[in-house]
Amino acid sequence: MYNKVDEKFLAGLQAIVGKEHVYADPDTLDQYKTDEETDPSKFHTPEAVVAPGSTEEVAAIVKLANEANIPITVRSAGTSLSDGAIAVCGGIILLMGRMNRILEVNTEGLYMVAEAGALVKDCQTAAKKHDLVYAGDPSSAETCQIGGNLATNAGGIKAIRYGVTRDQVYGMTVVSPMGEILHVGACLKKKTTGYALEQLIMGSEGTLGIITEVTLKLQPLPPYRFDVLAMFDTVEKAARLVPTVIKAGLNPTSIEFMDNSFVRSTTTFCETDVPHRDIANFVYVTVETFDENQLDTGLEKLTELCEEAGALEVLEADDRLWTLRRSCQESLRILSDVTITDDFVVPVHKVAETIEHVKAMGDHYPFEVMVLGHAGDGNLHVCMCRKDLTEEEWNENVEKFHKEAYPYVYSLGGRLSGEHGIGAKKLHYMEEYTEPSELEYMRMIKRAVDPKNILNPGKIFNV
């Protein structure tokens, strides 16, 4: 179906970006055979790796790839948990990392312009210098790149207050699948001037265009905050706090949930004592404000809501307690070498029943089902540990679990992925659970703008 990379094509790439930015040596290729994927059966070694330095170079590469019929897989920092940066159909890996400059912070217009390969933490830091916030904040902010955030519509812990990545973006420079340069979106609060291509291309996981430059919204940085950790003896009580806090108009920045399995693993991992360790489920609530007076009244109101919801205890969530939340994923290591993390999303008011249902499902499997999540968004990371299972038992049971859990999530109006994306990893589930008419509409768009299926083939759905 596709051609193989040959000397002529490599020479073409070199003519575009310079010899030093094209790699075809086995060591480099091996380095890009995977992203955060740890299962070797999912690895694919690319045929070449190219690192362009400008939008024009990206466009020239895409045109060349169309002529040569060679697929391109775009790679930002390779932090994908869905095999999004693996070249599953072969061809070349296109690295965005050289295009990493912050180009402008406009304090009057409250926006920032950056190249797509800029680190998210650099965007956050550049904004903070001016007492402004870039509000996209995925857990991987330290290492991930802003273009990858847009391509996957990354979520993170501040989404309740600020929304997800697609809400933080004014515009983008994009190279289309046929190599045309587009400037989509605009630095405007309102716009009804043609189709919202920026919204279509965001979250398309690199299948509808390569994002090369981004214009991000900035907001004033709230100078005050309070953090509360409420402990509950049941999942239900803990989860029921979420809509109450949202309805009270406290405008929380984040509401995070950790089930008792995680409380136990992370307190052991961090060697931290907490009250009610063996029974408590944790809910963290963070509120930021511009008005110092709101600190007391807000904190008082929140404490009252927690107590009414039946909290065992309400503490100030200091650094020591937040470290527990941040160490959850790492703490799985003390339980097992091999783990898997799902990324369900359900309507916020269905969070309680989902957590309970999914945990109860665990009784019928040879692994514990642990739940952690951005409860205020209905986005749950459901984790399982292989422990002593054989590879066959593990694979079989994980698949069985997914075939039970995904239909349940869809029956509640939920979806496969809240923030990690479909990538290659969940492509078959995407095709199975998406309404055929909706899937066909997506395919018509993809076929129209990328007739040779050059950009990120084998991702989201098969064309």
Add this chain to the structure above:
Amino acid sequence: MYNKVDEKFLAGLQAIVGKEHVYADPDTLDQYKTDEETDPSKFHTPEAVVAPGSTEEVAAIVKLANEANIPITVRSAGTSLSDGAIAVCGGIILLMGRMNRILEVNTEGLYMVAEAGALVKDCQTAAKKHDLVYAGDPSSAETCQIGGNLATNAGGIKAIRYGVTRDQVYGMTVVSPMGEILHVGACLKKKTTGYALEQLIMGSEGTLGIITEVTLKLQPLPPYRFDVLAMFDTVEKAARLVPTVIKAGLNPTSIEFMDNSFVRSTTTFCETDVPHRDIANFVYVTVETFDENQLDTGLEKLTELCEEAGALEVLEADDRLWTLRRSCQESLRILSDVTITDDFVVPVHKVAETIEHVKAMGDHYPFEVMVLGHAGDGNLHVCMCRKDLTEEEWNENVEKFHKEAYPYVYSLGGRLSGEHGIGAKKLHYMEEYTEPSELEYMRMIKRAVDPKNILNPGKIFNV
């Protein structure tokens, strides 16, 4: 290019919706020759009018129209200011008004489900009954329909705090241009599960699908508010207040601007005395809060900001003063029978210079250029009055003005329309000022999903 409506096609429509919901009599057809357009040269009489009662009926009509090769123009309440509901290519008008039910208000999940023909005011009222807000609020809320709001991504006066219509929507039922039923979007805070078709179809002015049912976000209703009217002796001082208020973190619900021309026309029209009438430019700021204590501190801070910006006077904006703002458009009647209202949008920090520039342009035209707008969004309604000009002089000068104003707006990063849409009225300007690569990307999508160009042809751009 298209076929004409004939007896067979009418019989097909009748078989789908029932005889009583198909109209082909001259009186009814005449009634649907225009929307808010007043220029008879823009009118087009449709060949038939059909009023379906369900999504399934809409789908059947679209399939029939595809088979018969007859175009469909969708009409909500006909409040378009861009000839959006005029059947410029002939064919049939599809009326959404029968599908006007509010189907559900879910106070736990904080969402509402309505048929697309429901009045926006009915959606607002249904939410308010439960102390919730549906935050979309165009000026025409009393008469316009929710489906039309989504199709044009309507703006309105609350967009600074709440965003535009596309930010208020979880999901939609849509009939595709080939008659398939899709359920796009979901009642979720986060989602990276395929393309955001809901975002693509919203704002596409009915060219990519017919919205038949909507799921809207609801938010808690802030119980407290304060309203301020600040008066300034120059446009620049008035406009400069806007970013200051936004940066101060007051989270205003609206910031509205009226130039001195409008202050004079509307005070005359309403027979209302105000201080500094002959020189003042008005800025209204509304802030809503959940905390009664914030009323005093917020009001104090806002007053301080207004004074620092050089306000002549700062008043509480009571009903009497807000009536002036609401009566602006109507007040033009006392100046002229024929008027035209533009819908520019520019980056918020360019609002001051845009207003000044556009007003100064007026010196070279035989009409005054009056400016009114949602200043906090950079969305300006620029109005001109024909007064005693001949039709020829008027048309010639309006066109000349647009050919000067639109390139200026684009040079600032602005766009043709903030909220009214392109429709048929600005199609040629859209084609002229949009980057060819972006326009071609839009066309590829339209051609792919609507190969016979059945849905709303002659709108936004020519295929």
